[in-house]
Amino acid sequence: QKEVEQDPGPLSVPEGAIVSLNCTYSNSAFQYFMWYRQYSRKGPELLMYTYSSGNKEDGRFTAQVDKSSKYISLFIRDSQPSDSATYLCAMSAQGGSEKLVFGKGTKLTVNP
Amino acid sequence: AAGVIQSPRHLIKEKRETATLKCYPIPRHDTVYWYQQGPGQDPQFLISFYEKMQSDKGSIPDRFSAQQFSDYHSELNMSSLELGDSALYFCASTSRGPSPWEQYFGPGTRLTVT
Numbered sequence: 001q002k003e004v005e006q007d008p009g010p011l012s013v014p015e016g017a018i019v020s021l022n023c024t025y026s027n028s029a030f031q032y033f034m035w036y037r038q039y040s041r042k043g044p045e046l047l048m049y050t051y052s053s054g055n056k057e058d059g060r061f062t063a064q065v066d067k068s069s070k071y072i073s074l075f076i077r078d079s080q081p082s083d084s085a086t087y088l089c090a091m092s093a094q095g096g097s098e099k100l101v102f103g104k105g106t107k108l109t110v111n112p
Numbered sequence: 113a114a115g116v117i118q119s120p121r122h123l124i125k126e127k128r129e130t131a132t133l134k135c136y137p138i139p140r141h142d143t144v145y146w147y148q149q150g151p152g153q154d155p156q157f158l159i160s161f162y163e164k165m166q167s168d169k170g171s172i173p174d175r176f177s178a179q180q181f182s183d184y185h186s187e188l189n190m191s192s193l194e195l196g197d198s199a200l201y202f203c204a205s206t207s208r209g210p211s212p213w214e215q216y217f218g219p220g221t222r223l224t225v226t
Contacts (some may be wrong), residue, residue, distance in 0.1 A: 004154075004155075032213040033209065034213065034214075036217075040222075041222070042216050042219060042220070043116075043202055043217035043219045043220050044155065044202070044217045045217070046214065046215070046216060049213065049214060050170060068224060077156075088155075090177075092213040097207075098213045098215075099145060099157040099160060099168055099170060100145070100147075100155070100204075100213070101157070102154035102155050102156075103154060104153070104154045106153055
């Protein structure tokens with residue numbers, strides 16, 4: 001079993017929809033939770049990060065972490081065609097080298 | 113703002129050849145990470161360096177080696193290349209200060225082994 005599980009999709013929504021992306025994890029040492037956006041053949045781009053449990057909002061994006069359930073979410077409001085990309089969750093344990101452990105990524109398409 | 117620079121962007125090699133990938137971190141970043149992303153796969157951690165010293169090692173084959181230089185750039189050396197080494201290789205950099213998990217990725221080097 002992978003440390004981080006993420007539904008690969010694909011997920012297709014109409015423009016303006018609310019998108020919910022999720023990951024579960026098994027390693028209780030993870031303390032830092034990130035969401036990256038990756039366009040085809042490009043490097044991952046850091047969208048948001050949160051520390052421990054709680055919510056964080058940045059414009060149309062909201063990240064939620066529930067450590068008791070080992071479950072994290074990314075919500076995208078008023079989705080746009082430019083949001084079409086693969087979204088990867090990533091996690092890191094406190095201390096050490098802070099290497100990232102990624103989910104497989106969810107491919108999102110927002111249709112005009 | 114300056115980003116992570118990787119070179120070359122594309123590389124084609126034959127089996128058993130060697131390859132060297134280079135990474136130039138964001139200015140004032142002291143930590144470099146290397147990740148390998150196979151087709152349709154998530155990035156897998158290979159190795160990391162902090163202040164020119166190896167800080168962690170992941171699933172990196174013994175055929176691969178890496179180092180970080182005094183100017184903080186890093187090179188990943190790959191020998192006896194195999195078909196399975198074909199992948200996107202990403203370098204990420206961060207500052208080990210307040211938010212070391214906040215890693216910024218370069219555009220990647222696409223390695224094709226034929």
